[in-house]
Amino acid sequence: MNKKLLTMRRLPVKPVLSLRYFLPVIMTLGLFSCSKTTEYIYIPADWISQYTLDKTIVEVNTTIVATGFETIFQSMIPDSSGRAGLCQAFVEPVRFFNDQSGYFFVESYNAWMVAHATNPALNGTYRMDVQDANGKYYVRDMVNTIVYIGYGFVEYYFNNPATNLTERKLGFVKSVPSAEFFIGSGFYGDPPSSWHTPSEAKMQVAKEATLVMAFGIGGVFSNYYSDTNDRVQFCRKMIDYIRFFDDQSGYFFMYDFDCVNVAHGTQKNLQGQNLYDYQDSRGNYVIRDLVAVAKGPTGEGYYEYWWNNPVTGKEEPKLAYVMKVPGIDYFIGSGIYLK
Secondary structure, three states: OOOOOOOOOOOOOOOOOOHHHOOOOOOOEEEEOOOOOOEEEEOOOOOEEHHHHHHHHHHHHHHHHHHHHHHHHHHOOOOHHHHHHHHHHHHOOOOEOOOOOEOOEEEEOOOEEEEEOOOHHHOOOEOOOOOOOOOOOHHHHHHHHHHHOOEEEEEEEEEEOOOOEEEEEEEEEEEEHHHOEEEEEEEEOOOOOOEEOHHHHHHHHHHHHHHHHHHHHHHHHHHOOOOHHHHHHHHHHHHHOOOEOOOOOEOOEEEEOOOEEEEEOOOHHHOOOEOOOOOOOOOOOHHHHHHHHHOOOOOEEEEEEEEEOOOOOOEEEEEEEEEEOOOOOEEEEEEEEOO
């Protein structure tokens, strides 16, 4: 293993989210008119609105699952019934966003529902002629988006499981070509008018993506794959081609609680290796510490270290978010490079 992969100071086992990366670099300024009735807020140009962040989370989450499904379908599951079963197992337990209103649905190119996380009664139903509360044939719009473009946003009205009300939803759909399926998710209403630094926004994307994969893989293990070898193969194939962020530096890694690498998105040479005794150049037992986070009271959390950035080829500080996979002593992680 490359001894130059990691160099950093020793960190406590209990991770603490480093404030120096998340405090605003520019203070928000309030400029008042002479009448003192109008307040003008200066927002730095590179800050990210909550609306944009929610759109990005939905797009990234949908795209990474579609990418994983495509790899699995081409390499492990050739039949349509098996593919539908895997979709159902993966999407059923997945929820994201703080109010748990984020979820997935999978439909075919000809508008048959394959899997729906919050309303499984829809599974197996024909959807092409379904209208929303305003009479919009939104499934037709999704199908046309998939057939002619392959991905995109579609706005419509649908029941919000967090409020049980019909609300405006901005959905994102992405094709899974080998099965002629598409997967979708979305967010409801208008997010609050809050803003985030670029690093803060990227870390939230990485966290939400990690939660999605942890819950989804847990569902597959509970309801689809029970054999250990099949599970390992599934993990490796599922994350193999997943990349996110504009520079494609986002990827996933997985370990068991004995510090054996189960799967790695960019360093295949680590797969199957026991890294219990691995230390970075500062003497930190990085994998042990990551396991400690996953074994903690919440089963998830942050950890900061140095690692090779596969895009730049350079050793850079990284802030990771890891989560225990429900039902098994594995964890999955992702993160951002703090350049």
